[in-house]
Amino acid sequence: LPPSQLVQEYIEQNKVMIFSKSYCPFCHRVKDLFNQLNVHYTALELDHMDNGLEVQEALAERSGQSTVPNVFINGEHLGGADKTFETHEKGELLPLINKSDHDYDYDLIVIGGGSGGLAASKRAADLGAKVAVCDFVTPTPKGTTWGLGGTCVNVGCIPKKLMHQAAILGHDMKDSREFGWETPEAITHDWNKMVEGIQSHIGSLNWGYRVALRDKKVTYLNAYSTFIDSHTLKTVDRRGKEKIVTADKFLLAMGGRPRYPDITGAKEHCITSDDIFSLPYAPGKTLLVGASYIALECAGFLAGLGYDTTVMVRSILLRGFDQQMAENVGAYMEKNGIKFIRGAVPSSVEQIEEGTPGMLKVTATTSEGEEITDEYNTVVIAVGRDPCTSGIGLENIGVEMAKSGKVIVNNEEQTSVPHIYAVGDIIEGGLELTPVAIQAGRLLAQRLYGNGKLLTDYVNVPTTVFTPLEYGCCGLSEETAIENYGEDNIEVYHSNFQPLEFTVPHRPENDCYAKLICVKNENERVVGFHVLGPNAGEITQGFGIALKLNATKSDFDNLIGIHPTCAEIFTTLNITKRSGKDVNAQGC
Ligand code: FAD
Numbered sequence: 082l083p084p085s086q087l088v089q090e091y092i093e094q095n096k097v098m099i100f101s102k103s104y105c106p107f108c109h110r111v112k113d114l115f116n117q118l119n120v121h122y123t124a125l126e127l128d129h130m131d132n133g134l135e136v137q138e139a140l141a142e143r144s145g146q147s148t149v150p151n152v153f154i155n156g157e158h159l160g161g162a163d164k165t166f167e168t169h170e171k172g173e174l175l176p177l178i179n180k181s182d183h184d185y186d187y188d189l190i191v192i193g194g195g196s197g198g199l200a201a202s203k204r205a206a207d208l209g210a211k212v213a214v215c216d217f218v219t220p221t222p223k224g225t226t227w228g229l230g231g232t233c234v235n236v237g238c239i240p241k242k243l244m245h246q247a248a249i250l251g252h253d254m255k256d257s258r259e260f261g262w263e264t265p266e267a268i269t270h271d272w273n274k275m276v277e278g279i280q281s282h283i284g285s286l287n288w289g290y291r292v293a294l295r296d297k298k299v300t301y302l303n304a305y306s307t308f309i310d311s312h313t314l315k316t317v318d319r320r321g322k323e324k325i326v327t328a329d330k331f332l333l334a335m336g337g338r339p340r341y342p343d344i345t346g347a348k349e350h351c352i353t354s355d356d357i358f359s360l361p362y363a364p365g366k367t368l369l370v371g372a373s374y375i376a377l378e379c380a381g382f383l384a385g386l387g388y389d390t391t392v393m394v395r396s397i398l399l400r401g402f403d404q405q406m407a408e409n410v411g412a413y414m415e416k417n418g419i420k421f422i423r424g425a426v427p428s429s430v431e432q433i434e435e436g437t438p439g440m441l442k443v444t445a446t447t448s449e450g451e452e453i454t455d456e457y458n459t460v461v462i463a464v465g466r467d468p469c470t471s472g473i474g475l476e477n478i479g480v481e482m483a484k485s486g487k488v489i490v491n492n493e494e495q496t497s498v499p500h501i502y503a504v505g506d507i508i509e510g511g512l513e514l515t516p517v518a519i520q521a522g523r524l525l526a527q528r529l530y531g532n533g534k535l536l537t538d539y540v541n542v543p544t545t546v547f548t549p550l551e552y553g554c555c556g557l558s559e560e561t562a563i564e565n566y567g568e569d570n571i572e573v574y575h576s577n578f579q580p581l582e583f584t585v586p587h588r589p590e591n592d593c594y595a596k597l598i599c600v601k602n603e604n605e606r607v608v609g610f611h612v613l614g615p616n617a618g619e620i621t622q623g624f625g626i627a628l629k630l631n632a633t634k635s636d637f638d639n640l641i642g643i644h645p646t647c648a649e650i651f652t653t654l655n656i657t658k659r660s661g662k663d664v665n666a667q668g669c
C-alpha cells in the first residue's frame with residue numbers, strides 16, 4: 082500500500098491508533114498509560130518498517146505532526162505524548178475513546194443497584210461509558226424497604242454478619258468469666274439497640290454508594306424499570322412519575338427476593354430475611370422455615386441472642402453442600418439449644434394474638450402425614466428466593482429465561498439479546514453470592530468498555546455459612562467428588578480439632594472438624610476443602626487460592642503451620658477416612 086493509504090487504513094480500523102517508535106521513551110509512556118487504563122490500542126512501530134520514513138512523512142502531511150508518538154482516537158488526530166497526558170488529566174481521554182456511536186441517552190443502563198449492578202456501573206463509568214443505574218426496592222408485605230446497595234448491604238451479608246457477631250459476643254462474654262472477667266451472671270441483650278447500630282451502619286453505606294455514583298458521574302434513577310423495547314426502558318419512581326430512557330446496552334442485575342410458600346397466612350403473618358434485620362421489636366420465640374444458608378444462619382444468631390429458636394426442615398440440611406458437614410453444623414446447633422423439626426412443612430399460619438411480636442399458631446404436616454402445631458411469636462420464611470425477572474417485559478424483547486425464571490447467559494454473561502447482559506443472582510446456573518456478582522459485573526464492564534478479556538470463573542468459589550460454628554468450603558462435596566471421580570479414586574483426610582480458645586472455658590472438645598478431599602490418580606490433587614470452626618470464613622478465603630492453583634495434598638503437608646491457630650490443622654491432616662481411625666483431637 083502507498084504510505085498515505087496505509088496510514089488511512091490504520092487510523093480507520095483502530096479505535097486507538099498509536100504511530101510509535103520502539104525505542105522512544107515518550108511512546109513507551111503513552112502505551113503504558115493506555116495499558117493502565119485497560120484500553121486496547123494498536124501501535125505501529127515505524128522503526129521496524131522498511132518504509133517507516135515514508136509513513137512518517139505521510140503522517141506529517143495528514144496530521145501536521147512530524148513526531149512520534151502520534152495518537153489517533155476514533156479516526157481523529159489527538160496529538161503526541163503531551164496532548165495525550167493533558168487530555169487524560171482533564172478526564173477527557175476515556176470519554177473520547179468510548180464516544181458513543183449511537184443516539185441513545187446512555188451507553189449502558191444497569192437495572193439493579195446491588196452488588197453486581199453497582200460494581201459494573203462504576204467500572205464502566207471509569208472506562209468512559211455514559212452510565213445510568215436504576216434501583217428500586219419494592220416494599221415487603223410488612224412494608225419494609227431500604228436504600229441503595231441491594232440485598233447484600235441492606236438485607237443480606239452485612240446485617241447478617243453483624244448479627245452473627247452480636248451472637249458470638251454473647252457466647253464470648255460467657256467464656257470470658259473463665260478468663261477472669263467478672264461479667265454479671267445475667268447478661269441481657271437489647272434487640273432494638275443492636276438493630277439501631279446495624280441500621281445506622283447500613284445508612285452510611287447507602288450514602289457512600291450514592292456519593293460514589295455521583296463522583297463517577299453515573300446517573301442514579303431511584304425508579305422501577307420495565308422494558309418497552311429492547312433499547313428503551315420506562316422508569317417509575319416512588320411518586321409514580323414516569324420517565325423514558327434509552328441505552329445502547331443493558332445490564333440486568335435485579336437480584337432476587339424471598340419466596341413465600343403458598344399457604345394460608347404466610348404473607349399476612351410471617352416475615353422473611355427482608356424484614357428481620359430491621360425488625361423494630363425483639364422477635365421472641367421464633368420458627369424458621371427452611372434449612373439452607375438463610376434459615377440456619379438466622380437460627381444461629383437468634384439462638385445466640387437468647388431467643389427460643391426452632392428450625393423446620395423439609396428434607397435435609399444445606400442441600401448441595403457436603404452432607405457430613407451439614408449434619409455436623411446441625412448437630413452443633415442442636416447441642417447449643419436450637420430445636421429442629423425434621424421432615425415437616427407448614428400448612429397454615431394463624432394469628433392468635435396481635436402485637437409486636439404477637440403470637441402465631443403454626444400448623445405443619447410431617448412426611449408421615451401427621452399434623453403438628455405449635456405457637457411462636459415470629460415465623461421467618463427462608464425457603465429460597467425468586468429472581469426479580471418477571472413483569473418487566475423481558476419476554477417481550479426476546480430475553481431467554483429458564484424454567485426457574487432466571488436469565489440464560491453465555492460464558493460472557495450475554496443473554497439471547499446480544500446487547501443485553503446479566504449478572505448476579507438472576508443468572509441461571511450462577512451462584513447467589515455477593516463476590517460472584519461483583520466479579521462478574523466488573524469483568525463484564527472491563528470487556529465491554531476496556532481491554533478486558535477475562536471471563537468470570539464460577540468454579541472453586543469459596544463460601545461460608547455463618548452458623549454458630551462457621552462452615553467454610555471450597556470445591557466439591559464428598560458426594561460430588563465420589564460421583565465425579567469414583568469412590569476408590571478419592572482419599573479423604575480428616576480430623577476433629579479444638580481451638581485453643583475453647584480449652585479454658587471448657588467448650589466441647591471435638592465439635593470442630595477439618596476435611597480435605599483428594600483425587601488419588603491426580604497426585605492427590607485437593608478438590609474439596611471443608612472446615613467447621615470459628616472464623617471458617619477467614620480460613621476458607623485463604624485456602625481458596627490453593628484449590629484455584631490445583632494444590633495437592635503434599636503441598637498442604639509441606640506448608641508450615643501457624644501455631645496456635647485453627648487453620649494449621651490443614652498442614653497436619655494424616656488420617657484417611659478409609660482407615661476408620663479415631664479423629665478426635667489429641668492435645669496441642
Ligand atoms: P441484589 O444485590 O439483590 O440487587 C438487585 C437490586 O435490583 C435490588 O436493589 C432490587 O431492589 C433492584 N431491582 C430489582 N428489580 C428492579 C427493577 N425492575 N427496577 C429497578 N430496580 C430493581 N452472599 C455472600 O456472598 N455472603 C453472605 O454472607 C451472604 N449472606 C446473605 C444473607 C441473606 C439473608 C441473603 C438474602 C443473601 C445473602 N447473600 C450472601 C447473597 C447476596 O446478598 C447476593 O448474592 C447478592 O446481593 C446478589 O447481588 P445482585 O447484584 O445479583 O442483586
Ligand code: NDP
Pocket residue numbers: 342370371372373374375376378394395396397398399400425426427463464465466512513514544545546547
Ligand atoms: P436455598 O434456595 O439455598 O434453600 C431453600 C431451603 O428452603 C432449602 O432448605 C429447601 O429445602 C427449603 N424449602 C424450599 N421450599 C420449601 C417449602 N415449601 N417448605 C419448606 N421448606 C422449603 O435458599 P436460601 O433462601 O437459604 O438462600 C438463598 C441463597 O442466598 C443461597 O443459595 C446462597 O447462595 C445465598 N446466601 C448466601 C449466604 C452466605 O454466603 N453465607 C447466606 C445466605 C444466603 P429442600 O432442601 O427440601 O429443597
